[in-house]
């Protein structure tokens with residue numbers, strides 16, 4: 652095992668909404684992704700999902716019991732989507748993000764709207 656530069660990891664691929672697994676911690680993945688535009692509404696029924704914005708600005712729309720709202724995460728912000736909460740990340744101007752979630756977690760969750768072509772339904776790809 653060697654240290655991993657997140658900048659180099661992000662520079663190694665271009666695909667949007669297609670996370671790379673940079674390392675694992677016990678049974679969790681640390682994943683990075685480049686994002687722009689809209690993801691898809693989905694929910695993870697069995698796990699929270701942690702986001703850290705490395706660059707740019709990420710918006711996460713949430714459907715909560717009290718109604719729908721959108722949280723805005725500038726660079727350097729963290730947010731955890733609670734398990735079971737429908738959410739849709741978007742990045743109007745583009746962003747680079749880091750996610751921390753159990754290995755095997757699908758990007759589109761256990762429930763989701765129809766997945767558009769630009770969204771990769773994956774449990775994360777190995778770094779090239």
Ligand code: NI
Nearest residue numbers: 695700758760
């Ligand atoms: Ni999610």
